[in-house]
Structure formats: structure tokens, C-alpha cells
Amino acid sequence: MKRPIQYLLSVVLTLLLVFSAAGSMALGILQFRALDATTCTQILAEKNLDARVLENLTAYYTEQINTSGIPAEVYTKSLSTEQIKGIIEQSIDNAFGYLHGTRDSVAVDADFSLLEENLTAFFKQYAEENGYQQDKAFEKSLQTAIDNAKTNVLTTADVFRFQTLYEAKVLTKLRPYVPWVGRGMLICIAASVILLALLALLHRKELKTLLYWAASALFTASLLMLVPAAVIHFSRWFDRFAVKADQIFVAVTSYLYDLTASVMIAGSVGIAIAIALWAGFWLLRRQKTV
Numbered sequence: 001m002k003r004p005i006q007y008l009l010s011v012v013l014t015l016l017l018v019f020s021a022a023g024s025m026a027l028g029i030l031q032f033r034a035l036d037a038t039t040c041t042q043i044l045a046e047k048n049l050d051a052r053v054l055e056n057l058t059a060y061y062t063e064q065i066n067t068s069g070i071p072a073e074v075y076t077k078s079l080s081t082e083q084i085k086g087i088i089e090q091s092i093d094n095a096f097g098y099l100h101g102t103r104d105s106v107a108v109d110a111d112f113s114l115l116e117e118n119l120t121a122f123f124k125q126y127a128e129e130n131g132y133q134q135d136k137a138f139e140k141s142l143q144t145a146i147d148n149a150k151t152n153v154l155t156t157a158d159v160f161r162f163q164t165l166y167e168a169k170v171l172t173k174l175r176p177y178v179p180w181v182g183r184g185m186l187i188c189i190a191a192s193v194i195l196l197a198l199l200a201l202l203h204r205k206e207l208k209t210l211l212y213w214a215a216s217a218l219f220t221a222s223l224l225m226l227v228p229a230a231v232i233h234f235s236r237w238f239d240r241f242a243v244k245a246d247q248i249f250v251a252v253t254s255y256l257y258d259l260t261a262s263v264m265i266a267g268s269v270g271i272a273i274a275i276a277l278w279a280g281f282w283l284l285r286r287q288k289t290v
Helices: 002-034 037-046 049-063 072-076 081-099 113-130 136-156 162-167 170-202 209-234 246-289
Strands: none
Touching: 002 170, 002 209, 002 246, 037 049, 037 081, 037 246, 049 072, 049 081, 049 136, 049 246, 072 113, 081 136, 081 162, 081 170, 113 136, 162 170, 170 209, 209 246
């Protein structure tokens, strides 16, 4: 009677271990990859997002020449990839700082002094050449052009849509739960240790059996993570997103594919460890029977 009860308890503890192990891996990826600003800054560098933003802005202002009457060069000579990169990096740091509770806003404070100078110089030259008075109406038109240009640059450079998510209160709703990701990971790890200890206690007379049950749990948990992530990753599922702006599409999909790749790596490592544990179990068992 003892054998069936021992087997049943082993199955129950192993099933619980599957969920605690999967939870540990999933929350670990969230903590150290999804909620880490480094992930986005790496994508910024690898995908040349700053250059993509500048190309988008150049194309936009070129199209707007007939409407605004302002040459695209007035804007493009006021901007550089270094400046755009700084804006994107600041938006990333601010957004993750806000999520982790170290900042109260995601707003970016960028230096647009050169843009202001060039727009002002163009407006004044245009007014002088065409006999327009530089009165209050002139000052208002100039300020509107400057404000619109700043807003457009910041919006275009918001490649990960952090400002949009902040304004939609999405980041505000997520913020209280972010600290619980790390805590949840530690709870899952602690639960896994306790479950392994219970399995060891259950099989104390034949401790090598613990390797079998631990391997079974780790293999199942890893497989549950690996298969869905691999299907999403290799089918390029996120490519279906209907996003017109190239820099936003590349930034967002690259971030999501980075997460699926991380899940795949964690799952693959877990399976490799599980196979090693199984091999150890069978070797120990074989030595006993020899």
C-alpha cells in the first residue's frame, strides 16, 4: 500500500513543481529582460532606430513643403542621429524608471535650441523678404511652428510608444504590479526548493529517484514554455502588426521577439538540464544493478 501512495504523492508534488519551475523561469524573464531598460537600448543600437527616426522625419518634412512653405532643410539641419538617439535613450530610461518607481513621469527633456534658432532665422528672413511685419501674429505663427516641430520630433522618436502608453494610463496601471514580479519569482523559487525537499524526504531511502522526478518536472515546465514561444518566434507572428511607421514597427516587434527568444533559451537550457538529470538517474540506477 505504501508504494502506490508514495507514487501518487510524487506525481502531485511533481505537478506542483512543474508550475513553480515554469513560474520561476517566466517571472525571471520578466524581471531581467522585459522590465530591464537594457533590452530596449540594445534594440536601439542593433536596429539603428535613431537613423530610422531621422529618415522618417526627413520624409515627413519633405512632403510638407507645399503645405507649410518651410524647406525640409530647416528641420533636418537642426537634427542629428546623436540627438535622436539621446531622446530615445532618455525615453527608455524614464519609462522604466517610472515603472520601477524611481521617477514620477516619462516626459523627455530634449534640447531643441538649434531647431528654434533655425526656424526663427527662416521666419525672420521670410518676413523681411516678403514685407511682413514681425508683430504678435508673426510671433504666434513662429511659436506654433516651433511647438509643432518639437512635438513631432518627440512623437516620432517615441519608438517604443512609452509616452503613448503613459498617456493612456497603461504604465500607471502596471506600475503597482512591477515590484511583485521579483517577489513572485523568489516565491516560485522558494516553492520549488520546498517541493524538491518534500520529494527528497519522500524518497529518502532511495534518494537518486529524486533526480527522476526533478527532471520530469523541469522537462515538462521547459517544454510548456519552449513550444509556444518557438511557434510565435519562427512563424514571425508579430509581423502581422499593422503599424505604418517603420521605426515603431521595428522597435516593438524586436522587443517582443527578444522576449520569445529569451523564453526559448530558458526552455532549451531547462530541457538540457532535465536530460542530464535523467542520465544521472539512469547511471546511478545501472550501477546499483551491476
